[in-house]
Every structure is written in structure tokens, then in C-alpha cells.
Amino acid sequence: MVQFDSAVVASQWSSMEVIMCMLSSGRCTRAHLYLLLLIIIALGFHTVEGIWPLPQTVTTSPERYPLNSQAFYFGYGRQSAAKPGCSVLDAAFKRYFFLIFQDYTSGNVPLRFNQNKPFTVEVSVDHDDCESYPNEDSSERYNLSVSAGKASLNAGTVWGAVRGLESFSQLVYQDEYGSYFVNKTEIDDFPRFKFRGILLDTSRHYLPVTAILKTLDAMAYSKFNVFHWHIVDDPSFPYQSSTFPDLSSKGAFHPMTHIYTQSDVRRVISHARLWGIRVIPEFDSPGHTQSWGKGQPDLLTPCYRGSTPSGTFGPVNPVLPSTYQFMTKLFKEVSSVFPDSYIHLGGDEVGFSCWKSNPDVRAFMQKMGFGGNFPKLEAFYMESIVNITSALNKTSIVWQDVFDYHEKIPKDTVLHIWKGTGYKAELSRITKAGMRVVLAAPWYINHIAYGQDWHNSYTVQPLNFSGTDEQKKLVIGGEVAMWGEYVDATNLHPRLWPRASAGAERLWSDEQQTSSVDKAFPRLQDFRCLLVRRGIRAEPLFVGHCKHEYQGI
Amino acid sequence: MTTALRFSLLLLGVSFSRGFLNDLFDEEEEAERVVQASKYGSLWPLPQKVQLSEVSFKLNGVSFKISDAKESTATPSCSLLQDAYRRYYEYMFGSFKRQEGRKSRHAGPSDVTELQVWITSSESDCDSFPSVASDESYELTVDQPYAVLKAPKVWGALHGLETFSQLVYEDENGAKSINSTTISDFPRFAHRGILLDSSRHFLPIKVLLANLETMAMNKFNVFHWHIVDDPSFPYLSRTFPQLSQQGAYHPYTHVYTPADVKMVIEFGRLRGIRVIPEFDTPGHTQSWGKGQKDLLTPCYSGSKPSGTFGPVNPILNTTYDFMSQFFKEVSTVFPDAYIHLGGDEVDFSCWKSNPDIQKFMEQQGFGKDFTKLESFYIQKLLDIVATSQKGYMIWQEVFDNGVKLKADTVVHVWIGGGANDEMAKVTGAGYTTILSAPWYLDYISYRQDWQKYYKVEPLNFNGTDEQKKLVIGGEACLWGEYVDATNLTPRLWPRASAVAERLWSAKEVTDINDAFNRLSVHRCRMVERGIPAEPLFSSYCPREYRGV
Numbered sequence A: 001m002v003q004f005d006s007a008v009v010a011s012q013w014s015s016m017e018v019i020m021c022m023l024s025s026g027r028c029t030r031a032h033l034y035l036l037l038l039i040i041i042a043l044g045f046h047t048v049e050g051i052w053p054l055p056q057t058v059t060t061s062p063e064r065y066p067l068n069s070q071a072f073y074f075g076y077g078r079q080s081a082a083k084p085g086c087s088v089l090d091a092a093f094k095r096y097f098f099l100i101f102q103d104y105t106s107g108n109v110p111l112r113f114n115q116n117k118p119f120t121v122e123v124s125v126d127h128d129d130c131e132s133y134p135n136e137d138s139s140e141r142y143n144l145s146v147s148a149g150k151a152s153l154n155a156g157t158v159w160g161a162v163r164g165l166e167s168f169s170q171l172v173y174q175d176e177y178g179s180y181f182v183n184k185t186e187i188d189d190f191p192r193f194k195f196r197g198i199l200l201d202t203s204r205h206y207l208p209v210t211a212i213l214k215t216l217d218a219m220a221y222s223k224f225n226v227f228h229w230h231i232v233d234d235p236s237f238p239y240q241s242s243t244f245p246d247l248s249s250k251g252a253f254h255p256m257t258h259i260y261t262q263s264d265v266r267r268v269i270s271h272a273r274l275w276g277i278r279v280i281p282e283f284d285s286p287g288h289t290q291s292w293g294k295g296q297p298d299l300l301t302p303c304y305r306g307s308t309p310s311g312t313f314g315p316v317n318p319v320l321p322s323t324y325q326f327m328t329k330l331f332k333e334v335s336s337v338f339p340d341s342y343i344h345l346g347g348d349e350v351g352f353s354c355w356k357s358n359p360d361v362r363a364f365m366q367k368m369g370f371g372g373n374f375p376k377l378e379a380f381y382m383e384s385i386v387n388i389t390s391a392l393n394k395t396s397i398v399w400q401d402v403f404d405y406h407e408k409i410p411k412d413t414v415l416h417i418w419k420g421t422g423y424k425a426e427l428s429r430i431t432k433a434g435m436r437v438v439l440a441a442p443w444y445i446n447h448i449a450y451g452q453d454w455h456n457s458y459t460v461q462p463l464n465f466s467g468t469d470e471q472k473k474l475v476i477g478g479e480v481a482m483w484g485e486y487v488d489a490t491n492l493h494p495r496l497w498p499r500a501s502a503g504a505e506r507l508w509s510d511e512q513q514t515s516s517v518d519k520a521f522p523r524l525q526d527f528r529c530l531l532v533r534r535g536i537r538a539e540p541l542f543v544g545h546c547k548h549e550y551q552g553i
Numbered sequence B: 001m002t003t004a005l006r007f008s009l010l011l012l013g014v015s016f017s018r019g020f021l022n023d024l025f026d027e028e029e030e031a032e033r034v035v036q037a038s039k040y041g042s043l044w045p046l047p048q049k050v051q052l053s054e055v056s057f058k059l060n061g062v063s064f065k066i067s068d069a070k071e072s073t074a075t076p077s078c079s080l081l082q083d084a085y086r087r088y089y090e091y092m093f094g095s096f097k098r099q100e101g102r103k104s105r106h107a108g109p110s111d112v113t114e115l116q117v118w119i120t121s122s123e124s125d126c127d128s129f130p131s132v133a134s135d136e137s138y139e140l141t142v143d144q145p146y147a148v149l150k151a152p153k154v155w156g157a158l159h160g161l162e163t164f165s166q167l168v169y170e171d172e173n174g175a176k177s178i179n180s181t182t183i184s185d186f187p188r189f190a191h192r193g194i195l196l197d198s199s200r201h202f203l204p205i206k207v208l209l210a211n212l213e214t215m216a217m218n219k220f221n222v223f224h225w226h227i228v229d230d231p232s233f234p235y236l237s238r239t240f241p242q243l244s245q246q247g248a249y250h251p252y253t254h255v256y257t258p259a260d261v262k263m264v265i266e267f268g269r270l271r272g273i274r275v276i277p278e279f280d281t282p283g284h285t286q287s288w289g290k291g292q293k294d295l296l297t298p299c300y301s302g303s304k305p306s307g308t309f310g311p312v313n314p315i316l317n318t319t320y321d322f323m324s325q326f327f328k329e330v331s332t333v334f335p336d337a338y339i340h341l342g343g344d345e346v347d348f349s350c351w352k353s354n355p356d357i358q359k360f361m362e363q364q365g366f367g368k369d370f371t372k373l374e375s376f377y378i379q380k381l382l383d384i385v386a387t388s389q390k391g392y393m394i395w396q397e398v399f400d401n402g403v404k405l406k407a408d409t410v411v412h413v414w415i416g417g418g419a420n421d422e423m424a425k426v427t428g429a430g431y432t433t434i435l436s437a438p439w440y441l442d443y444i445s446y447r448q449d450w451q452k453y454y455k456v457e458p459l460n461f462n463g464t465d466e467q468k469k470l471v472i473g474g475e476a477c478l479w480g481e482y483v484d485a486t487n488l489t490p491r492l493w494p495r496a497s498a499v500a501e502r503l504w505s506a507k508e509v510t511d512i513n514d515a516f517n518r519l520s521v522h523r524c525r526m527v528e529r530g531i532p533a534e535p536l537f538s539s540y541c542p543r544e545y546r547g548v
Helices: A006-013 A016-023 A030-043 A087-100 A158-171 A209-221 A246-251 A262-274 A290-295 A321-337 A353-357 A359-368 A374-391 A400-405 A423-432 A454-458 A469-473 A492-496 A499-508 A517-533 B079-099 B154-167 B205-217 B242-247 B258-269 B286-291 B317-333 B349-353 B355-364 B370-386 B396-400 B419-428 B450-454 B465-469 B488-492 B495-504 B512-528
Strands: A057-067 A072-076 A119-125 A142-147 A150-155 A180-189 A195-201 A226-230 A278-282 A300-305 A308-316 A342-346 A395-399 A414-417 A436-439 A475-482 B049-058 B065-068 B114-119 B138-142 B146-151 B176-185 B191-197 B222-226 B274-281 B296-301 B304-312 B338-342 B391-395 B410-413 B432-435 B471-478
Touching: A057 A119, A072 A087, A087 A158, A087 A262, A119 A158, A142 A158, A150 A158, A158 A180, A158 A209, A195 A209, A195 A499, A209 A226, A209 A262, A209 A492, A209 A517, A226 A262, A226 A475, A246 A290, A262 A278, A262 A321, A278 A342, A290 A300, A290 A308, A300 A353, A308 A353, A321 A342, A321 A374, A342 A374, A353 A359, A353 A374, A359 A374, A374 A395, A374 A400, A395 A400, A400 A414, A400 A423, A414 A423, A423 A436, A423 A469, A454 A499, A454 A517, A475 A492, A475 A499, A492 A499, A499 A517, B065 B079, B079 B114, B079 B154, B114 B154, B138 B154, B146 B154, B154 B176, B154 B205, B191 B205, B191 B495, B205 B222, B205 B258, B205 B488, B205 B512, B222 B258, B222 B471, B242 B286, B258 B274, B274 B317, B274 B391, B286 B296, B286 B304, B296 B349, B304 B349, B317 B338, B317 B370, B338 B370, B349 B355, B349 B370, B355 B370, B370 B391, B391 B396, B396 B410, B396 B419, B410 B419, B419 B432, B419 B465, B450 B495, B450 B512, B465 B471, B471 B488, B471 B495, B488 B495, B495 B512
Parallel strands: A072 A119, A119 A150, A195 A226, A195 A475, A226 A278, A342 A395, A395 A414, A414 A436, A436 A475, B065 B114, B114 B146, B191 B222, B191 B471, B222 B274, B274 B338, B338 B391, B391 B410, B410 B432, B432 B471
Antiparallel strands: A057 A180, A142 A150, A142 A180, A300 A308, B049 B176, B138 B146, B138 B176, B296 B304
16 A cells, blocks of 8 residues: 555646646657656556545555445444434435436446445444534544445544545546546545635625525535625625515615525525535625615615715614614524524725714714714724624624724624735734634635636635734634625636635645645646536636536536 | 718617616725616617617517518528527517417507518528628618618628617516617628637537627627647548547547537528638647647757657648648638638747758758748648638738738737737738737736727727728637636627627727616626626626526
8 A cells, every 4th residue: 555645646746847748738748748657657546636625634545446326325334423314414425426426317327237346435423413503613524434345434523524525525536438436545634724615795796596506515515614695785685684675675686586585595504504514694784785775764874965965875874773773683683594603794894984974973973972083983883783793692703894993892703804915914913812813815716817816825824924823723714705796697606616726725724735836736627627527617727628528608 | 991970869768778776886996887778778789870769669579570571582491591580589589488379469559560671682692601791781670560671681681680689678567669760780890700719628519609699699700710729639620530539638529520510600600600710830739740640840859859849840741731631621611711820929949959940941041040931831831722712811920920921811910019010010011901919808807808808999000091991800819728618608708799899880989888888788688698798897687697
């Protein structure tokens, strides 16, 4: 058995030269091709494409075992706390059967009545958390051991088991005859960061539920575990509130076709749960709320021109008691609809000009002794909102702006860093104050550029800021953001994938083992073809091809 | 070449608005932009002369007909038109199909009941292929009870049908409506192309056809098929099958068979689109070498062959024998009068390294000037292709290097920076030219880059009127390094639509705000027709893309 860690595999695969040579078909020297060939032959696992994101430790060998869809089983280990009937695992077994045997439905199943022995993937978990939701403390660690006729997958939770099944599915490959194989392998794996999110923005463009569900599928393939649903914003309010139905009937792009009904939301949450993905909704206020105002009179601040209202509206009106009554009811609904313990409250980019223009706001400022300091008004507002969600036993996430103007927010609030310039200094400041952070700033991948811009996402070093070990522990993870100005169902998936997958590896894998884009390149190329094969419209990294190209338009 | 055209028009009523959003708020630096109803509705590209009135008629999806006018020289046997009638009926009333019988078949008094299509020239061109000289003009009158579309040839009729379909809108009750309208239209430029690259990534036939379909919606009329290049050779040649057998990414799943090619050509013809293939030599030919021994130049390191290969070997007779046979095939497979022969980006280092080439250079008296060798090759190639009665297009370097070109050669200007000077030079030498330099759509950037493409004025170079007449058009190029079936369509549309209007509409059509308003609705129309055309900015379409 050849033993090596994954980084070694990657390095042997891929001096950049060899890759370029494969790509430009002929611009390389024969010598390089031979070299590549030798590596392949010597190691004898050329069809093992590796796992994305890279597991913490992998040991694999050239010894391979055939898999036959007619004699392939998932099962529960005898010691497993989860038993048959476990909704998460039963659903995962079904999904992964089809993901592993891609030809199964196309009728190309080789009907070979050979001597293939059965192969069983035996899953054991320590806790029967089959009916629960994944949460911030859920362990995703798993151990996978593939041997003759059997793979043993052990995990603390079903969520870890789901991650392990994904890794297993990526180990399976087909030879030239279409037969399936898996190599003898040992994997011990766990995520570097426990919060690994994707932000989708359903306000600037409405995203049909099917587009969201497909994103959740692709997220699981990259082991993302948080769907940050930036559900409403200035342009539209597609969330159909049962308490305040006017919000979407007046604030959505269209009251019937461009909304998320309660059952749509439930569908997204339950689909996400089966993949071990948390759904964190964001109801951003007091800014970014133009669409709210359409269905909720008096919620927004009337702006003034001189001494008369101008007819336009600014941020949420922080001086009216009715505002807080409304917010209390809305967040009460939201916190029961969304089971996750986190709610994102936004708090970013509040423009003060409208507040300044309004005489009632100015009078309130005076009464409260804020003087002309509008950040104090904003802080007053945010504190009230955070208190509302705290009373509902929810943890608040807010954008970094809230910390910047108000350092005395409750200690259990999570700060979300989004500003590109100076984000390392911001990491230092916030963690020094003892607050937890989620980093999004380097992963605003709605910003596109010509060429292989996944490098930028990949080479981020989230903990490379000045601070103590204790401070670094406060970085609970990161998030890849796809803001919606230029994105809707027509182009969302190719813009997200595989670019987001670069961020996924940074958040899951060991940084030392995954520091080279050159080593990552061929692995990510294979992974994007796997995504395409699974029906995800993942765009190419560079010149080349996939065995199975995307079949849509 | 065009005289300034004035647009006489009447304002359209507010009812023309398709319910677009009233407010858009932008969080970032981009100037706030609100989609508003254009007085030109959603016409794209904007016709040369439009008269729109506020008088609106209804269209009954059950009884509405598109038919040949009595006087038309096209007969019902003209399947090109029959196909187009069905296609546009589907676009306009596709959602009505299943309601047949439920609604009254009787036309109301304010209905337009029929679109009559009248081909006026004695030759309708129904069964021919479009060419650079094809008449694409048409006149459209929408009135009650008939709308009449007059065009000398079927090509104009196709464009007129597209325009008619763009005039149809839904009123507040969802009823299909159209306003009284008079349009007289023709393209500013005769050559309006899209380049797709099927070598760097293989593009499945389905993708090519979907984009031909979308080209027709934008009145593009040339598909420049950059079919082979260094990375792969997907064209299955009958004469040299080993080219794709060895040179394609996969000999069966990543090739274009003769039947595939035929299908693309016919699909294009039915939409008034020419298919011009590009077989680029002597550079960009690495994939050719895999299936054709001795075609490429062996590179040397020192005194020994290094095992790598350079451009086509220009000193062997076998090279020219091969090219004769190969282009003989190509010229029969592709009916268009033009073939694109490439000729760009030839790297001389391999030629320099090869002792046989060095010797040949000496014999020919080329000295160390390898552009002379390149010209020698191209000259021979052009002579070969000329014998097949085809015209040719070439990238600008061939002209720059002083190769003797046939008078009808089309020089393709692509190098950004100095494109205007190049246009002046090429037309100054009397050659026909097309422009691509400002329209390399593979270069993406954040925000609304369609505006950059829209603002280009192709005749903005120093030259006489005679020179400007030599500019027959342009092409938007989507090179394939970062593009395949997964992302090609949303990356191309509606960005290429900006180029479409620049090449079709009058020079004076430059109002970027009006363009934004029309293009926003036009992109939603493409989405509704099943094309994943990406958004311009925060907004919505009444019917969003249903794929994922």
C-alpha cells in the first residue's frame, strides 16, 4: 500500500507545466507527457480524481474494488444510534445511489452477471439526530474506511455522515469500459471552520425556488453548510409574511409570481436540512428597506425638502413606537418560520441624509441627547432590534457596520465582515473585542473578471491577521456572496460554480495542504466536470473538456 | 453610406408599459437606473423608420393567422416562410395553444386578424442561401383588419416577422395587443456576425442552434464558426477523418459530423443566417497535427527535433496537396460564398529553429524575414481556395504583412488599440473590411459593459466616403477559453444585442437610456422564448427563466 497525504498526491499530479501541456494539446514536449504517463502508471490510481474540498487526511492505495449497481447497498451499522427510518440518512442513501451510478437512469447499466461480490457502505453515527436541524455546534467529522466489499463510515452525527457520503461518492470512478470502482482508502476528515456559507440575494432579482434548491444541492457537493438567504432588500420584498401579507403583495416585483410562500420557504428549509445545511434568513434594516415601505405605511422615515415632506422615504423610522411593534411581530414570525438559531439583521450602509432632513427625527435626537450624532441613533435602533431577537432566543448576525459605530453590542452577536479594504484590521479589532466573526469580504464573487479569478478566492488566508490564538478562534467561518444586481436564474449557476468551490476548500481544508493554486487546478477541473455530470451548470476554468458536457443551453 | 434618417413618430400611450418596476434602488456605485417605457416599445434593434400610434388593436390567439399575401411571389411550398410563420405564431401565442376552442373564434371589431406576408420580387430567394448582397429590407404596416409585411425577398420578411412579434404586447388584462404602426426598415451594415469558438471548448449542436435562434431575434445574419484551433479539431472531415479521430477531444462525443454541420447550415438558412466556417492556418493548428502527419513544422532544440511542433510546415509540397483536398471538401460542405482562412498570430520561433526552413528561406531569398515565409504560405493557400470559386476572409495580419489579396477579400480587423488606423489603412488600400476589435465579448467585467459595445461607432476613422462604404459590418466574438455550454448563452446575450443594434440601426441611434429601456424588455422577451439571457441590472421579468 502506498501511503501519502493528499498534498503529495496533488503535487505529483501537477506541476503547472504539465497541466498547461495537457491543455494546449501539443504545445508541450513529449517528455512532459511521458512524465505524466509515468506518474499515472506508477501510482496506478489515475482514475481516482480526488475529493473536493480536500479531506484533512487521506490514505489511498492502488488496490481497487469493483462496484455493481445491482449489488450495492447502504446500511446502518449495528452500533449506530440512527436506525433504518432515519429521514436524513435514508434520503441521503437514495440521493447518493443516483449520484454514484450516474448511468443508472439512462438505461446504460451493464448487465453483467459476473461474480461481483456485493459492496456495502455501512454507516454508523453516535447520535440519533435524524429529525433535528443542523446547528452551529453540529459536528461534521467523519471517518471513512474503504476495504474489500465494504466501506465503513463513522460519524458523530448524521451531518458528518452526509459529508462522508459525499466524499465516498467522489472516490467512485468508472474505467474505460464503464465499470465502477473504488480504491482502498482511509479518510479522517473534519472542517477547519464550522460556518461555511453561501449568500444568495433574492431581492435584486427573484430566484425561482428550483434555482435555490439546485444551489443547495451544489453547496452540499462542496460541503457548504450555511445558506444565508438575503431574502429582501430595497428592490423587492418576495417573502410572503403571514402576519403582514401586504409586504409582499405590494413590495414584491409581482404579488403572485415573484414571491416565496410559506410552503416555498418550508421546502427550502427541509431540502437544506437533508443536506446538513442551515438556512439563515436576513431581514436587513434600517437601511435597504425601500420595498418594505410599500406594504407597511409609516415604517420608513419620510424625507423632507425644507419644511415639507419630499414624497420619498429613507431608512426605517427609528423614532416611532409602531416601528418596534411591527418589528417584534415580524421577527416573532420569522423566528418561528426559520428554525435556525441565527437570524441575520443586516444593519449595513445606512444613509443619514433622510433622517437629518426629518424634523421629528431631529427632535427625537435632541430628546435622547444624541446631539447631531446619527450613528448613535442607528445604534439605538439596532440595539432595540437585537433585543427583540434575543428575547426570541435567537443569535443575531449583523454586518460589520454595527460594530463600527456601536462597540457595546451583546457579546453573543456575530459580526459579518464584508468591506474589502482593511478587512484584516477589522478582523483584529472585532476579535480583540471578543466578538465572533464571519468573513465574507474576500469572497464577493458577484464581482467578475476575465480569466481565472477563482485564484483570488482560493488564496485567501482567513486567519492571517494580527491577533492571539484566542482571537483566531473567534473566526467561526466565512461566506461566499453572490449579490444580485447582475444575476438571476439565467446566469446564477455558472457564476457561482465552480468559483464558490474555491472558497469551499479554503473553509473546509487544511491551509498548509491547499496553499497552491497550481496543485488545486487539475483537482478543481475534475470537480467542475463532476458538477456538470450531476446537472449543475458549472462553468469551465479554462480550455478543455468534460467527458460528459452540459446538455442544456 | 446611409443618409441621415429622421424618425417621425407619435408617442405611445402609457399602456405600452409592460408593468416594469417603478423603483430601483442601487446600493453601490452604479448610477441609479429605472426601467421606463421607451416610446419605441421594445423594438430591438431599432428599425430605420418607425411610426407608432396610440391606436391599439387586439390579437386573438385562436383565430390569428400569418399567411402569404395573394400577390406574393412566394408560394405555400416555401417552407422557409411556413416554418417562420409557425415559429413566430408560437412566440406570440405559445401560451394560448391549449385554450383552443374555449375562446371565441370570432374576431372582434378592433382585432388585427391576419398578418399578410407579401414577397414582392419575382425571385423570392426561398430556396437559396443568404449572401452578403441579399436584400434584407422590409416594410410593415399594422392596421385593422390586416397587417401587411412587404419585402422584396424572404430575408426581409424574416426580419419583418421578428419586428412584428416585437410589437405585440399584453395589455393590463393580459390580452395580446398591437398598436397601429408603420415601419420601413433595412440594415445599416450587410455583415452582422457572431463568432463562436468550438475548439477551445466543444459546443453541443443544441447550443449552436439555440444561439442561431437568438441571433435571428437580434437580426444578426452571419454565424462565423471558428470551428477548429489548437486545442481540438471537432470537424469530422470526410476526406481526412483522422483529423477529428485524433484531434478532437473525443472522436465520437466531441465532433461535428457531416449531418450536424448540414443541420447547422440549414437551421441558419431558415433564419436568414449565413454560416462562414473558419479553418485558421498556418498558426492555431496544433490539433491538426495529431491526425495529419508531417503537416506541422517540427521544432528543433539545437540540432535535434525537440518533439514539439509549430505552425503548418510551409516548405513541403505535401502541405499544399493536403490543403487543396481539404479546402475542396470545405468549399462543398459550406455553401456560403466565403471561407474564413484565419492567418492570425503566427509564432515564428519554431520555424526559426528548423534547419530545413532556414535552408528554404535562404533559397527563396527571404533572408531572416519570416513574415515573407508566412506570406509565401498564405499566398499559396489563397490561390488554392480561389480555384474553388470561394471568396475568403482573413484576419488583419495577412493584410498587414502585404500578402497579395483578391479584390473581393474581406479583411477582419481584430486587434484592439489602433483599430481605427487599421480600418483606415485597409479601406485605403481598397479592401472590404469588417470590425471586431471593440467587440471581444469574452472579455468580461463587472457592471453593464454592454454600454461600451453600444457606444462604438464603426465608421469613426479617418477616411473618404468611398472608404467607409468598404466597411460591410462587424462581428461580436465570444472566444472559448472560459466558455462552454454551461455559460455561453447568458454570457453572449444580451451583451451581443448591443452590437446587433449598432450594426443594424441608423448611426444616429445612440441614446443609451432609451437603449436600456428597450433592451431590458428585449432581454425578457428572449428569456420568455427560453433563452437564458442575463439581466442588465436589478429588475425582473414577468416570466422568469424556468431552467436552472
